[in-house]
Amino acid sequence: MSFGMRTWGADGVLQFNTDTATWRIVLSTVVSFAGAAGKSTQPFSVPGCNANNAVAIVLPIGAAASDDRQLETEMTDGTVYVRNYINGYAGLMFSHSTMRLIVMRWY
Amino acid sequence: MAGYGLSVINDGGVVSIDSEYARLCVLQAGRYSGGAGSAGVSFSPAITTQEPPLIFLRPDNNGGLVTIGCSISGAPGNWTGMTITGPTTYAPSGKYFVGGFAASATAAFGMRLWDGASKLLFDSGTPSAVFTRFSQNWTYVKSTQDAQGFYINWYSSPFSSSVDEYLMINNSGMRMVSGDNIGRITGITYDFSQSQLWFTTTALNNPFIFSLPAVFAKIIA
Secondary structure: OOOOOEEEOOOOOEEEEOOOOOEEEEEEEEEEOOOOOOOOEEEEEOOOOOOOOEEEEEEEOOOOOOOOOEOEEEEEOOEEEEEOOOOOOOOOOOOOOEEEEEEEEEO | OOOOOOEEEOOOOOEEEEOOOOEOEEEEEEEEEOEOOEEEEEEEEEEOOOOOOEEEEEEOOOOOEEEEEEEEEEEOOEEEEEEEEOOOOOOOEEEEEEEEOOOOOOOOOOOEEEOOOOOEEEEOOOOEOEEEEEEOOOEEEEEEEOOOOOEEEEEEEOOOOOOOOEEEOOOOOOOEOOOOOOOEEEEEEEEOOOOEEEEEEEEOOOOOOOOOOEEEEEOOO
């Protein structure tokens, strides 16, 4: 290491080292499809993020009921799409769930 | 960077930590173990982020199949614990860490870093998790049928033999949209005998199309 920072714990073990990449938060917001009347998509702007440097995840908020359905995400250049249905599948089912969207980028 | 604060740039010329953005911090870590089909972990202290904590897991190698899911207890601002679930024939055990995008003030010495809104971003007692790899999706490999006639779709992600690499499992446990009104039941399976890592969906009407990122991290700097 020529540049950067390291921290050690009281036990002398290396805890943090800037030679390693970390996950940086880009966006954190609650996404709700509670009022959805059918298949729908919500876009979120994430400038500078793309499928190579960032990932979008939707987290269950607490314990999920058996009739709750997960949302799904798609990371594209500068925009994350959150959908309440299976993108590319012809079926009619969709979700009314509310989940926490997190976009994180690694450096 | 804003007009003041801290920005640490590493040999690669990239910002590793700064006083602008929260990083994924290791809030708590340890081992879990339980009885038939369930292992509970209490967060001590409770985790106070609005975001649900990210649960990263590495099950113990049992030489065969390990199927796990999870659920979180508590509410935004007060997450109290988690339950690692599995088949009743399996007693879940392994290593975990819980990540969040806010540090907690635990270190007796070292460094703390706040942003302009007084949010604690870094504490040397809850260091940043280390990025290892991710993929935008799991890869569909095969479909099987169980004794009840349910279809199980198997989606693969590269298996790591390193016991220090953890997989984020928050999405294993909540059902997904399927072709029927029952939904796809989700699960994660480590196949230690074949060195395979699977995400499975189980449903009567189970489309192959699937969209879920795989996120990996480790604790050790």
